[in-house]
Amino acid sequence: MSNRYEMRFAGSGGQGVILASVIIAEAAVISGVKAVQSQAYGPEARGGVSKAETVISRDQIWYSKVTKPNFLLALTQASLDKYSTELAEGAIVMMDDSLKAPEYLDAARVISIPILETAKTKVGKAFTANIVAVGAINRALQLFEGKELMEGVKRHIPAGTEEINEKALNEGAALISDKQAAAFKQSIG
Amino acid sequence: MSNRYEMRFAGSGGQGVILASVIIAEAAVISGVKAVQSQAYGPEARGGVSKAETVISRDQIWYSKVTKPNFLLALTQASLDKYSTELAEGAIVMMDDSLKAPEYLDAARVISIPILETAKTKVGKAFTANIVAVGAINRALQLFEGKELMEGVKRHIPAGTEEINEKALNEGAALISDKQAAAFKQSIG
Numbered sequence: 001m002s003n004r005y006e007m008r009f010a011g012s013g014g015q016g017v018i019l020a021s022v023i024i025a026e027a028a029v030i031s032g033v034k035a036v037q038s039q040a041y042g043p044e045a046r047g048g049v050s051k052a053e054t055v056i057s058r059d060q061i062w063y064s065k066v067t068k069p070n071f072l073l074a075l076t077q078a079s080l081d082k083y084s085t086e087l088a089e090g091a092i093v094m095m096d097d098s099l100k101a102p103e104y105l106d107a108a109r110v111i112s113i114p115i116l117e118t119a120k121t122k123v124g125k126a127f128t129a130n131i132v133a134v135g136a137i138n139r140a141l142q143l144f145e146g147k148e149l150m151e152g153v154k155r156h157i158p159a160g161t162e163e164i165n166e167k168a169l170n171e172g173a174a175l176i177s178d179k180q181a182a183a184f185k186q187s188i189g
Numbered sequence: 190m191s192n193r194y195e196m197r198f199a200g201s202g203g204q205g206v207i208l209a210s211v212i213i214a215e216a217a218v219i220s221g222v223k224a225v226q227s228q229a230y231g232p233e234a235r236g237g238v239s240k241a242e243t244v245i246s247r248d249q250i251w252y253s254k255v256t257k258p259n260f261l262l263a264l265t266q267a268s269l270d271k272y273s274t275e276l277a278e279g280a281i282v283m284m285d286d287s288l289k290a291p292e293y294l295d296a297a298r299v300i301s302i303p304i305l306e307t308a309k310t311k312v313g314k315a316f317t318a319n320i321v322a323v324g325a326i327n328r329a330l331q332l333f334e335g336k337e338l339m340e341g342v343k344r345h346i347p348a349g350t351e352e353i354n355e356k357a358l359n360e361g362a363a364l365i366s367d368k369q370a371a372a373f374k375q376s377i378g
Contacts, residue, residue, distance in 0.1 A: 014347035018211060022228065029231035038227065039211065042218035050344065127347060155239065158203035158316060 005056045005188050006066040009133075010083050011075030013050040016130030019156060020073065021052035023134050027144045027152030028056045033188055036064040049079045056143075056188050070186075071141065073133055074099065075115065092184055094137060111140055111184065113175040119168065128168035131157075135172025142185045194245045194377050195255040198322075199272050200264030202239040205319030208345060209262065210241035212323050216333045216341030217245045222377055225253040238268045245332075245377050259375075260330065262322055263288065264304065281373055283326060300329055300373065302364040308357065317357035324361025330375045 007024060009017040021037050028035035039052040053066040068088040074080035074095045084093060084102055094111040095101060101110050113136055119129035131153065138149050150166060157165050196213060198206040210226050217224035228241040242255040257277040263269035263284045273282060273291055283300040284290060290299050302325055308318035320342065327338050339355060346354050 012348065013344040014350070016347075018207070018345070022207060026230045035230060036227075037230075038225075041215045041224060041226075155202040156207070158205075159201065161203070 003057055003059055004061070005071070005186065006069045006088065007054045007056070007071040007073075008066050008069040008083055009052045009054070009073045010079035011050055011073075011130075012048050012079070015050065015075050016127065017050050017073070017075065018052040020130040020134050020137075021054045022156055023131075023149075023152045024137070024143070025054045025056075025152075026155055027138075027149045028054070028188070030151050031144045031148045033058050034061055036061050038064050049076070049082055051079070051083065058188070071137070073137065075129065075133070092141070094133070094140065111136075111176070111180060115172070115175070118171050118175060122171045123164065123168045125164060125168075128164060131165050131168035132172035132175075135169035136175045137172075138169075139173035139176040139181055140184045142181060143188060192246055192248055193250070194260070194375065195258045195277065196243045196245070196260040196262075197255050197258040197272055198241045198243070198262045199268030200239055200262075200319075201237050201268070204239065204264050205316065206239050206262070206264065207241040209319040209323050209326075210243045212320075212338075212341045212345055213326065213332070214243045214245075214341075215344055216327075216338045217243070217377070219340050220333045220337045222247050223250055225250050227253050238265070238271055240268070240272065247377070260326070262326065264318065264322070281330070283322070283329065300325070300365070300369060304361070304364070307360050307364060311360045312353065312357045314353060314357075317353060320354050320357035321361035321364075324358035325364045326361075327358075328362035328365040328370055329373045331370060331373075332375065332377060 009021045011017045018039055025035035025037035035056045037054045055061050070088045070091050072083055072093045077099050080095055080099050092109050096115045097112040115133050116129050119132045120126045153165050198210045200206045207228055214224035214226035222245055224245045226243045244250050259277045259280050261272055261282045266288050269284055269288050281298050285304045286301045304322050305318050308321045309315045342354050
């Protein structure tokens, strides 16, 4: 893997993909690597597709835009269809399992899991889907220590919601099997 | 005013200052000017202070960091104390009226309004404080058309929450008097 790891988080407006992207960037910095986080505004955000990006690197990051993501999270069909065409070679795609993966994607690099359903039923709050996704991402890619990730989460959630968000992280992690975690592990930097 | 308008949004983690910053940037782009939005990660975010920044400009923005804000929103005493020392000349400070303004601030440039209380009692949801603030900011500075701002909000809130967020925007705007709106009007770009 190259030193620079580009991640894109996509869904519909209001699903909290920006916060997911922010938390991953925060956890990266807490863990001792560099990160920048950004999102597009204006025309790109039309059609109800919301997109946020995090770049992680051990070195200084001079260019903050994501051009060839190494990782894509997609929570809606529109966002999956739109962004799955612009991936780096060997990129990993994590998608909600209610979506249909485009045929051109390498099935071996697709992680299809019930993110939205888990948030709604197991965590009990649909709005935690973004945090469920963050938990699953971290378990699959093995980016950060659990405490680093939780600290990243805590810096960006309302006081008093730590418990439900920790539950969301854990339920997200539980969606990933040991085999998947072994297969998709990344070493950033 | 210079062409470049720097805005800083500060509060405690989880008060949604990043989203406030994102929405202002989105509305700026919808209204036809340029904007970049960013936030600090890591050590700067320690101590429970969360900070986000938006730069608005008619011209290309080459430097996305905020160094001398023209506008500061502060929702907690810690964030007000920390960031009110780093302002551009003539900067406007909007603060929750539960806070104590440092004596070195020019009282004529301070807008002290009940943002948190309005969210809690008038809108009925404490978590809308960031949107109440956005409504107040836009009314005070007269940055964007109401429909541009609401479109910016809609792109970043969960589906089904349009009504309460529109109420939050309106209640926020209602905190600003005609006199204040006349006094603090900015012309961006």
